Amino acid sequence: MRSEGAKAGLGLKLAAAGGLLFLHLPLLMIVVYAFTTEEKSYQFPPPDLTLKWFAVAWAREDIWEAIWLSVQVALISTATALVLGTLAAAAVARRRFFGRETVSLLIILPIALPGIVTGIALRSAYSLAEIPFSFWTIVLGHATFCVVVVYNNAVARLRRTAPSMIEASMDLGANGFQTLRYVLLPNLGTALLAGGMLAFALSFDEVIVTTFTAGQQTTLPIWMLSELVRPRQRPVTNVVAVFVIAVTFLPILAAYYLTRGGEQVGGSGK
Amino acid sequence: MGAAVATAADGRTGFWTRLSDLLYRRSGLVLALLLGPPLLWIGVIYVGSLFALLLQSFFSIDEFTGMVRPELTLKTYGELLHPANLDIILRTVVMAALVTLVGALIAFPIAYYAARYARGRLKAAFYIAIMLPLWSSYLVRVYAWKLILAKEGALTWGIERVGLTPLLEGLLSLPVIGGPSLSFSYIGTFLVFLYLWLPFMILPIQAALERVPASMIEAAGDLGARPGQAFRTVILPLALPGVVAGSIFTFSLTLGDYITPQIVGTSRLFIGQAVYIHQGTAGNIPLAAAFSVVPILVMAVYLTIAKRMGAFNAL
Numbered sequence: 001m002r003s004e005g006a007k008a009g010l011g012l013k014l015a016a017a018g019g020l021l022f023l024h025l026p027l028l029m030i031v032v033y034a035f036t037t038e039e040k041s042y043q044f045p046p047p048d049l050t051l052k053w054f055a056v057a058w059a060r061e062d063i064w065e066a067i068w069l070s071v072q073v074a075l076i077s078t079a080t081a082l083v084l085g086t087l088a089a090a091a092v093a094r095r096r097f098f099g100r101e102t103v104s105l106l107i108i109l110p111i112a113l114p115g116i117v118t119g120i121a122l123r124s125a126y127s128l129a130e131i132p133f134s135f136w137t138i139v140l141g142h143a144t145f146c147v148v149v150v151y152n153n154a155v156a157r158l159r160r161t162a163p164s165m166i167e168a169s170m171d172l173g174a175n176g177f178q179t180l181r182y183v184l185l186p187n188l189g190t191a192l193l194a195g196g197m198l199a200f201a202l203s204f205d206e207v208i209v210t211t212f213t214a215g216q217q218t219t220l221p222i223w224m225l226s227e228l229v230r231p232r233q234r235p236v237t238n239v240v241a242v243f244v245i246a247v248t249f250l251p252i253l254a255a256y257y258l259t260r261g262g263e264q265v266g267g268s269g270k
Numbered sequence: 271m272g273a274a275v276a277t278a279a280d281g282r283t284g285f286w287t288r289l290s291d292l293l294y295r296r297s298g299l300v301l302a303l304l305l306g307p308p309l310l311w312i313g314v315i316y317v318g319s320l321f322a323l324l325l326q327s328f329f330s331i332d333e334f335t336g337m338v339r340p341e342l343t344l345k346t347y348g349e350l351l352h353p354a355n356l357d358i359i360l361r362t363v364v365m366a367a368l369v370t371l372v373g374a375l376i377a378f379p380i381a382y383y384a385a386r387y388a389r390g391r392l393k394a395a396f397y398i399a400i401m402l403p404l405w406s407s408y409l410v411r412v413y414a415w416k417l418i419l420a421k422e423g424a425l426t427w428g429i430e431r432v433g434l435t436p437l438l439e440g441l442l443s444l445p446v447i448g449g450p451s452l453s454f455s456y457i458g459t460f461l462v463f464l465y466l467w468l469p470f471m472i473l474p475i476q477a478a479l480e481r482v483p484a485s486m487i488e489a490a491g492d493l494g495a496r497p498g499q500a501f502r503t504v505i506l507p508l509a510l511p512g513v514v515a516g517s518i519f520t521f522s523l524t525l526g527d528y529i530t531p532q533i534v535g536t537s538r539l540f541i542g543q544a545v546y547i548h549q550g551t552a553g554n555i556p557l558a559a560a561f562s563v564v565p566i567l568v569m570a571v572y573l574t575i576a577k578r579m580g581a582f583n584a585l
């Protein structure tokens with residue numbers, strides 16, 4: 001490709017740059033709006049800038065409660081997904097067995113189908129089984145689609161782990177558990193960390209499935225959604241949005257640095 | 271590591287060693303132990319729920335009591351054929367198709383540049399620039415457009431600055447796609463969908479383009495193809511599975527979204543909103559279930575076609 005020293009044409013460069021701007025400018029707007037003094041409308045440019053909304057948001061009990069619920073849900077869902085996703089990845093990564101394709105399809109299904117299908121499916125299952133909405137009905141849904149993220153990261157890493165390492169460990173007299181403890185898990189560590197962080201970000205931010213499984217409970221995204229549909233204090237919503245951007249960006253970047261240098265892993269197939 | 275070797279050298283007597291040997295000989299048992307928990311989880315919770323959904327869609331609502339009648343019937347599916355409901359389905363599918371088409375057009379140059387020209391640090395930057403929006407908060411991204419498209423918002427301001435206000439007003443006065451402001455029109459809904467799902471289109475196209483061997487393009491050149499010709503006859507056909515793979519995401523995600531059209535758009539419903547309203551305030555879970563079977567069917571057809579075109583190799 002580079003051998004002919006080809007340079008990209010101006011048109012291509014402009015189109016690519018334009019596309020990337022389209023992807024990134026909108027989030028910048030949110031940050032700008034978090035500092036506006038205008039309360040009632042989305043006036044642009046902001047008449048003046050202020051920091052007071054950060055203080056107002058900080059003092060709001062309902063926001064803290066929503067954040068705490070979201071964090072709890074995300075932590076438990078991520079932990080569940082880490083166990084289930086790693087097990088599934090270990091089974092699928094190297095072995096060939098009857099129904100292997102079906103297993104990977106099943107695991108990917110919760111994100112391949114539109115989110116609303118997952119949501120309404122869980123909702124009708126709860127309704128048929130007469131399970132009342134609770135903290136755990138949210139976790140069930142979240143853990144289900146978080147499994148995929150962990151699974152994708154773990155499978156990719158396992159496929160890159162040379163089989164000779166495992167054989168060498170066995171040849172040196174380690175039993176299966178020792179090989180797992182000293183060879184496989186250290187190798188898998190960063191992939192699991194990355195998968196876990198992405199799963200956390202995914203769960204922390206999930207709203208489509210959650211509205212169907214939460215009942216009257218308010219996670220942070222549900223709080224935001226209700227503010228978007230019926231705005232009460234717009235600048236406070238802007239501040240929360242900036243907070244959410246920060247909370248989700250960090251794990252994504254960290255996950256990228258943990259898994260780079262191989263086939264693309266981090267986000268392949270959200 | 272040292273500890274591992276020391277204990278391992280103790281001979282094959284310890285409990286764990288014997289257990290490990292047993293498991294090594296019975297790899298089927300290991301497989302069952304590994305697969306059991308995740309399959310049980312997904313099987314019971316997810317597949318079970320999908321069956322519950324399917325089952326509910328064959329139930330119906332008793333018109334007098336408003337309760338769900340647990341008898342199998344096709345009545346609820348019949349309701350889908352009401353003109354109003356058909357409208358909803360058609361509107362959603364057309365929107366999904368448009369978003370997919372325009373998404374592919376915008377995504378291609380980005381993917382092409384990232385795959386063929388970006389190197390080293392620039393390539394990593396491209397990758398992050400595409401991944402960040404993909405993983406960052408969906409709601410916040412929709413919200414950003416609420417700000418941008420508002421009548422008093424940034425886009426109107428920008429358009430006024432460059433003197434194109436008459437054009438915008440003309441656009442908004444058009445029937446069907448127009449509206450009081452961009453944030454209350456189909457144009458707005460379309461823009462937000464386009465923005466939301468663009469990364470899902472870029473990544474598979476980029477992956478497909480990266481697999482086109484450079485030698486093949488050189489060969490095309492050596493055989494006398496002009497760059498445009500080489501692009502049309504070599505690169506584009508090889509990138510097509512990537513485009514189709516990306517379109518699976520954009521299509522499916524648009525079909526199932528119920529939040530975007532609620533925040534940016536007109537009061538006319540999309541499939542997702544219909545599902546949401548029927549299960550919620552209306553309490554008509556059977557109709558909601560039947561509605562949500564529509565995107566599943568549309569996607570099944572779509573996936574069958576995509577598979578024929580080799581899209582799954584590009585995922």
